[in-house]
Amino acid sequence: MQYDSKTPIYLQVITALKLDIINERIKSGEKLPSSRDLAVQYTINPNTAARVYQELEREGVCYTKRGMGTFVTEDMGKIKQCRQEMAKGCLEDFLKQINELGITKEEAIEMIKNTTK
Amino acid sequence: MLESFGVTKKFLGKTAVDSISMKLEPGHIYAMLGPNGSGKTTWMKMAAGLIKPTSGFIKYNNESVGVESRKHVAYMSTEPFFYDWMTVGDVGKYYQDFFEDFSMEVYDEMLQEMNLEKTLKCKELSSGMMAKVKVAVTMARDAKVYMLDEPLNGIDLLARDEVLNAIIRHAGEDKILLVSSHLVEELESVVDYAIFISNAHLVGIYEVEELRQNEGVSLADKYRGIYGSVEMGGAC
Numbered sequence: 001m002q003y004d005s006k007t008p009i010y011l012q013v014i015t016a017l018k019l020d021i022i023n024e025r026i027k028s029g030e031k032l033p034s035s036r037d038l039a040v041q042y043t044i045n046p047n048t049a050a051r052v053y054q055e056l057e058r059e060g061v062c063y064t065k066r067g068m069g070t071f072v073t074e075d076m077g078k079i080k081q082c083r084q085e086m087a088k089g090c091l092e093d094f095l096k097q098i099n100e101l102g103i104t105k106e107e108a109i110e111m112i113k114n115t116t117k
Numbered sequence: 118m119l120e121s122f123g124v125t126k127k128f129l130g131k132t133a134v135d136s137i138s139m140k141l142e143p144g145h146i147y148a149m150l151g152p153n154g155s156g157k158t159t160w161m162k163m164a165a166g167l168i169k170p171t172s173g174f175i176k177y178n179n180e181s182v183g184v185e186s187r188k189h190v191a192y193m194s195t196e197p198f199f200y201d202w203m204t205v206g207d208v209g210k211y212y213q214d215f216f217e218d219f220s221m222e223v224y225d226e227m228l229q230e231m232n233l234e235k236t237l238k239c240k241e242l243s244s245g246m247m248a249k250v251k252v253a254v255t256m257a258r259d260a261k262v263y264m265l266d267e268p269l270n271g272i273d274l275l276a277r278d279e280v281l282n283a284i285i286r287h288a289g290e291d292k293i294l295l296v297s298s299h300l301v302e303e304l305e306s307v308v309d310y311a312i313f314i315s316n317a318h319l320v321g322i323y324e325v326e327e328l329r330q331n332e333g334v335s336l337a338d339k340y341r342g343i344y345g346s347v348e349m350g351g352a353c
Contacts (some may be wrong), residue, residue, distance in 0.1 A: 005335030008326045009306055015315065039285045045146055046288045048326065093344050 032070045124173035133159040136316040148304040149297040151314035157297040163193035191260035206235035224257035245276035305336045
């Protein structure tokens with residue numbers, strides 16, 4: 001994975017994992033790799049990998065079963081909420097960019113409607 | 118803990134390392150970055166107990182570096198020092214004779230992970246394969262400190278990934294890993310901290326995630342800022 005140079009790496013890995021969970025590439029209730037395997041998979045520092053799981057757990061997206069590892073939440077509401085939050089983030093970024101171009105929100109909505117595809 | 122107290126090394130009037138003081142703690146991977154000739158190798162050799170500082174001293178867990186500390190420190194030099202006639206398997210046996218903490222089992226596992234055959238002769242190895250053998254044989258020791266001098270130098274992308282994976286797999290809470298390189302981007306996602314060395318001096322120690330979080334810059338950005346674009350281009 002290529003990391004952008006401004007955002008902390010752990011946040012970029014969290015986003016990638018959330019996306020996999022939302023798209024069901026990783027299913028709800030599924031066991032996640034150990035933090036060391038996650039580190040290898042994403043070529044990241046093992047402490048960063050541990051931080052990724054800590055954060056996901058804090059947000060309720062994952063949970064740890066003692067001695068068994070980290071699992072994706074079975075709470076579909078939580079996953080849905082996660083999707084809403086990510087969509088909100090995308091929208092905010094979009095509006096910020098479109099605003100920099102001097103286009104209002106209303107104009108942007110009109111443009112989206114007229115965009116084929 | 119590995120501590121450097123005002124360490125200086127002079128060679129015939131040339132100062133290779135100039136009063137470097139720093140502290141490396143277990144549980145972290147450190148990158149030692151700086152252009153070629155900035156003093157990285159000299160400092161590592163002193164920390165490994167292979168050469169002595171002109172002044173200052175290095176301590177490992179409060180003991181001066183020497184015969185005793187060498188048991189806990191696994192050092193990989195830039196130059197390979199294996200004989201041409203040796204096979205990859207012989208390299209393991211060679212290390213087993215030298216180091217009590219060497220594990221043939223771990224060595225075999227690492228060779229397998231990196232797709233290397235034990236029957237290959239050293240003289241037949243490509244530079245990428247040689248780099249992998251060196252890393253495998255060094256990390257097959259059950260040491261507390263691993264110092265790898267330029268493990269990514271002159272190897273292709275795939276070999277590089279395998280070497281980085283080996284580094285990630287062998288990091289641990291009780292271990293210090295120090296990896297030198299003049300390639301900043303390659304190590305950025307893998308290390309906790311980067312030690313910047315320039316012209317024999319310590320410039321600073323930076324935490325990768327903290328730089329991104331607080332300054333919104335990557336390690337490579339920081340490196341460019343400190344060393345300037347000319348040196349950056351020259352060094353790579």
